[in-house]
Amino acid sequence: MKKHNFSAGPCVLPKSVIEQAAAAVLNFDDGLSLLEISHRSKPFVDVMENARSLALELLGLEGKGYKALFLQGGASTQFLMVALNLLEKRAGYLNSGTWADKSIKEAKIYDDIYEVGSSKSANYNYIPKGYDIPEDYDYFHCTSNNTIFGTQMKSFPNSPVPLVCDMSSDIFSRQLDFSKFDLIYAGAQKNMGPAGTTLVVIKEDILGKVSRKIPSMMDYKIHISKGSMFNTPPVFAVYTSMLTLEWLKNLGGIKAIEELNEKKARLMYSEIDLNPLFKGYAVKEDRSMMNATFTLENENLKETFEAMIKEAGINGINGHRSVGGYRASMYNALSLDSVKALVEVMSELESKA
Numbered sequence: 001m002k003k004h005n006f007s008a009g010p011c012v013l014p015k016s017v018i019e020q021a022a023a024a025v026l027n028f029d030d031g032l033s034l035l036e037i038s039h040r041s042k043p044f045v046d047v048m049e050n051a052r053s054l055a056l057e058l059l060g061l062e063g064k065g066y067k068a069l070f071l072q073g074g075a076s077t078q079f080l081m082v083a084l085n086l087l088e089k090r091a092g093y094l095n096s097g098t099w100a101d102k103s104i105k106e107a108k109i110y111d112d113i114y115e116v117g118s119s120k121s122a123n124y125n126y127i128p129k130g131y132d133i134p135e136d137y138d139y140f141h142c143t144s145n146n147t148i149f150g151t152q153m154k155s156f157p158n159s160p161v162p163l164v165c166d167m168s169s170d171i172f173s174r175q176l177d178f179s180k181f182d183l184i185y186a187g188a189q190k191n192m193g194p195a196g197t198t199l200v201v202i203k204e205d206i207l208g209k210v211s212r213k214i215p216s217m218m219d220y221k222i223h224i225s226k227g228s229m230f231n232t233p234p235v236f237a238v239y240t241s242m243l244t245l246e247w248l249k250n251l252g253g254i255k256a257i258e259e260l261n262e263k264k265a266r267l268m269y270s271e272i273d274l275n276p277l278f279k280g281y282a283v284k285e286d287r288s289m290m291n292a293t294f295t296l297e298n299e300n301l302k303e304t305f306e307a308m309i310k311e312a313g314i315n316g317i318n319g320h321r322s323v324g325g326y327r328a329s330m331y332n333a334l335s336l337d338s339v340k341a342l343v344e345v346m347s348e349l350e351s352k353a
């Protein structure tokens, strides 16, 4: 039976990508598996270079002073790498969710952090707005999409200081002026590939301005100078990410996927709003196109709803423990048909209730 995979990440990937990745595990180059070739061999060096340039091409950042890296340690390692590489005296952070909160905690180890805005007291059901970013800060950090709470930044500040953004859960999903950002990072395991690698896109001229010594593995400049091959890269995750980026390019790039993502989100949220059994969690103006969070108002229907979900082959819609209810993650590779399947179950529940 076809599964409709609404997991928050790791999550659904394009079928053709999984098939190509599986084939490469069996035979990547002349009878050798992708898992047993040297990362210094020409075929893999080509993969890394292709993945790096595809990322910049899709974001419209080629030839604009940016470098793309595929690193390890997840987006969580970026929380501290950003601070180690950019934080000299003080930085501003927008506290819009659990991951933003964690990035603040890590950066505080190194220096002073100012929360320019926070929605923590409302359990992050909205995006803080109307804040100022002082000109003497080292950088400003925000999270474009709050995976757990289902909120998404619809606009970004004209920051007077380098703009750093955790785009783990919505990179490559919508058109933005990416040149506004000086550093973007994103764990691969939502819109880009399997877990195991993190894309970092940096405008090179923001580096080299802190006085501290940076351990080599934490130093963006070293990773750039080594072509993202300072140490052994996660070959499978990078290869599969490259395949996903190729898939996206062939589909028509971010513009094409944005149209599909908008359709999916419209369908999902109209059911949440029109069906009296359900209630959206995030405030409407900040709703995420990637993660729709909602609750079932009548707890007595929970068992029936969950049995129907299972019967329809729907997977991964349980909400995060800090929000409860449900979360439908609609990343790039999720089809409109999967959203239709979920919406059908929701409206069938209404007719039964």
Ligand SMILES: Cc1ncc(COP(=O)(O)O)c(C=O)c1O
Pocket: 009, 073, 074, 075, 076, 077, 099, 143, 145, 146, 147, 148, 166, 167, 168, 169, 187, 188
């Ligand atoms: C927005 C965001 N930032 C950071 C992370 C942490 O990523 P990782 O598990 O790759 O460290 C996640 C994980 O879901 C996330 O959604």
